[in-house]
Amino acid sequence: MAGVISPALRDAVARWLEGLAALDGAAPATVEAYRADVLGWLEFLQTHRGGASGLGPVADTTLPEMRAWMAHERGRGLQARSLARALSAVKGFARWIAEREGHDVTAILSARAPKFQRKLPRPLDEDAARAMIDTVEMQAPQGWAAARDVAVVTVLYGCGLRISEALSLRGRDNPLPDTLRIRGKGGRERVVPVLPAARDAVAAYAKLCPHELTPGAPLFRGVRGGALSPRLVQRVMENARMQLGLPATVTPHAMRHSFATHLLGAGGDLRAIQELLGHASLSTTQGYTAVDTARLMEVYHSAHPRR
Template sequence: MTVPTPLALAPAMADALARWLEVEAATRDRSRHTITAYRADLLTFLAFLGGHLGEAVTPKSLARIRQTDMRAFAAAERARGLGPRSLARRQSAVRSFLRWISDREGYDLSAALATRSPKYMRSLPRPLSPEQAQDALDMVATGHDTPWVAARDVAVMTLLWGCGLRISEAVGLNGSDWPFRDSLTITGKGKRQRQVPILPVARDAVAAYLHDCPWQTEPDLALFRGVRGGRLDGGQIAASLRKARAALGLPPTATPHALRHSFATHLLAAGGDLRTIQELLGHASLSTTQVYTGVDDAHLMAVYRAAHPRNRG
């Protein structure tokens, strides 16, 4: 799918876009990847709008946007093959930007902002079974010619599966976080902090990696290092797991994030309650945890009937 070539952004428009992205990054704790996606979304929108209006877009020209313009943009994106989920995300970024600029410039863009995004079926996570997860870690342990790199990848994946960390949270750990105590303070999305219990197997995996790692642990430097000593990139963990799943015949859904899904679903299967799992994962909403673990309404009702005091004998 090709992206339309944008008309040159007017300086005021380029400045406004840069300012909005700065605000998103600073006040909403957006990740680098999210900011990159937002920039691409807005450049695509402004490219369409430039052709639609026949002129380079300026903040002032945005005041003329109507619901028909937003619908025309959505139709153009669908015609280029953009799926409902991607279109919904793109429209959400555009609305967020328009809301910000309308507040800053005093425009009334309520009609444009009222445009609805397309509905789409949210895909449910596909966790690994405990046996698949263990097989994957065993394969990773022997999947690299350099022993300390293999031990590093196993340690990171153990934190994902055993403690429910996001890949960004695991590679974001510093030397000051070691040695692990019974729990670890993790700062997740939205700068929300949570306490994550550390299993002995996770502590042992990290200790084994550090024993073989050629780089000395420094409080202000990354705990998990790349081969050149810099902070480990999550993409290297993804590549390691991709190699392991190919060898084991696991599905493409067997990703580092699937290990975090597996943490949640395995806890639930063992009798953990959703509220506790929500806290461990760092989800702001219980509904997110419900989808994350694949819990359906029937399961929730079964838990309710079993736990409510009025249903006890």
């Protein structure tokens, strides 16, 4: 089916994606996902119309055709969340075409994304976060590896980093400075303050680590000296959360969620938390507002005298 897409359209998609990667800093995985989404939409349109050519399918797309495409995607098993992402990619491509060719793409932009239930973050409460760090220390047989695991989890919680960001730290980052410059998703950079607890945990690990922490090498090392695997951190946390009787949602990413939720609960500004987390959109950070509201409602229902 891929052969029905005209060379002009293929070239347009390629140039649009190049712009996303070069100008907007889109991650390679995002670029590939958008490529598949937009090409799938164009394949549907051209097959639906019997093989139209050129940029016509974009310029002439009607709202009923958009609805037909979305129904087709749902019919082949695409979930609402994935379809919403595909529609976002299609709209982005259509806007790009409209800016360059002067086409009216109102029908495409008018298509409404399917509703889906957003999964709210599952943070730990403050006591559980502290207990997790303490229990992680008991998992490794070697003292230096136990100190390493504590350092990694403390950095996740104390700085709000993704596991990939924590494991991207290099030897030159030791000792941790007052602030870290982190390159996150989409190549976006942010400056993250470093708490004394995170700095102390990394210093304790570095002092015990048997491997030379050269400036360009990974800061966090595996037993044999290579880069520490994310899966090892996940496994250590799995063991710790089972010992503590915590749910399966307690993952390395949950420590990042906990960082944000606890800041918000202490009165942190949502925009500032967005910057600390490196979210491109405030709507992503607003998920933590719902979490905090849920916690407040639990307190209300348990403590209000008229309950």
